[in-house]
Amino acid sequence: QSVLTQPPSVSGAPGQRVTISCTGSSSNIGAGYGVHWYKQLPGTAPKLLIYGNNIRPSGVPDRFSGSKSGTSASLAITGLQAEDEADYYCQSYDNSLSVRYVFGTGTKVTVL
Amino acid sequence: QVQLVQSGAEVKQPGASVKVSCKVSGYSFRDYFIHWVRQAPGQGPEWMGWMNPKNGDTNYAQKFQGWVTMTRDTSISTAYMEVGRLSPDDTAVYYCARGPNGYYFDYWGQGALVTVSS
Numbered sequence: 001q002s003v004l005t006q007p008p009s010v011s012g013a014p015g016q017r018v019t020i021s022c023t024g025s026s027s028n029i030g031a032g033y034g035v036h037w038y039k040q041l042p043g044t045a046p047k048l049l050i051y052g053n054n055i056r057p058s059g060v061p062d063r064f065s066g067s068k069s070g071t072s073a074s075l076a077i078t079g080l081q082a083e084d085e086a087d088y089y090c091q092s093y094d095n096s097l098s099v100r101y102v103f104g105t106g107t108k109v110t111v112l
Numbered sequence: 113q114v115q116l117v118q119s120g121a122e123v124k125q126p127g128a129s130v131k132v133s134c135k136v137s138g139y140s141f142r143d144y145f146i147h148w149v150r151q152a153p154g155q156g157p158e159w160m161g162w163m164n165p166k167n168g169d170t171n172y173a174q175k176f177q178g179w180v181t182m183t184r185d186t187s188i189s190t191a192y193m194e195v196g197r198l199s200p201d202d203t204a205v206y207y208c209a210r211g212p213n214g215y216y217f218d219y220w221g222q223g224a225l226v227t228v229s230s
Contacts, residue, residue, distance in 0.1 A: 002156055036216040038157075045207055045220040046157060052214060089156055093215040098174030101147070101159035101215065 003028060003097065004090050004104035011110040012080045020075045020107045022090035028102060030071035033093040037066055037075045040087045049088070050075060077109070085111045114138040116208050116221035123227045129196040132224045134208030141189035142166045145211035148182060148193045150204040151223075162211060163191060198228045 005023040012018040022035060029035055035053050038046035048057055050066040053073065063084075065076045073092075077084055090104035119133040134146060148160040161172035163182035170182045181194045191208055206224050209217035 034214060034216065038217075045223050046217075047220070048216065048218050051216045051218070057218065091157075091216060099159055100171075100173070103157045103159070106156045 002105040003094060003099075003102040004092060006088075006090060006104040006107045008105070009108045009110065011112055013112045014080055014082065016080050017076060017078045018080060018109060019077075020088055020090075020109070022073045022075070022104050024071050024073075024092060024102075026071060027096035028071075028092045028094040029068065029073055031095055033095075035066065035068050035073035036091045037064075038089045038091065040089065042086075046089060080111055082111050085109055114210070114219045116210065116219055118206075118208060118221040118224045121225040121227070123229065124198050125230055126199055126228055128198050128228075129194055130198060130226050131192055131194040132206050132208075132226070134191040134193075134221050136189050136191070136210070139210075141184075141186060146182075146184070146191040147209045147211045147217055148180075149207045149209055149217070149220075151207070152201075152204040155204075157207075160193070165191065195226070198226075200228050202226065203228045 010018045037050040039049045040046045053068040054066040063079045067074050088107045094102045115137045117135045122130050124130050142165050145162045147162045149157045151157045160176050163170045165184050179196045184191045208221040210219040212218050
């Protein structure tokens, strides 16, 4: 069972901006733990996209950005491209559960 | 470059066990925790636990305690995860991932599909 809630799907035309929300609670995101984002293409492993709320690893385009406020976080994709079509997961740490590292429910991004 | 290369797909009968390996290269094996994450078909990732390659310490998610074991062989920079008493619900892709400071996973193995079926 996922502790972090994401919308099941978002879509946009090429070039548009889309955002994905990630809602947690006071024991994870709200407790100050970082939010991290992963992109997963079908049949492949998740790939780190954003860490520490808003830091892009080397090689990740600056079209991807992250933010965090209170018990929620968001991933924004600007200038949407066909290769952005994938599943996206947020992830954080929870200090109240036996499952310490928690993932979001996942969001399918569709490029129209 | 950093790589985590896992063993291949397995098919197991219910009640059996499976051991998945994860060989790392491109960095010092002892310097980063290795986490194991599984993903059932059509589901999101689920964290199983971590292993500290430096001393072998482990920490498992509560639901996996008692039937998952994480070990390592530092001489060959390889981590292992064994799951016992398999049931069809354990059918999933099992990933190893490197864990730097900061509670996230920066590099992942390619995954090992474990299918449990009679």
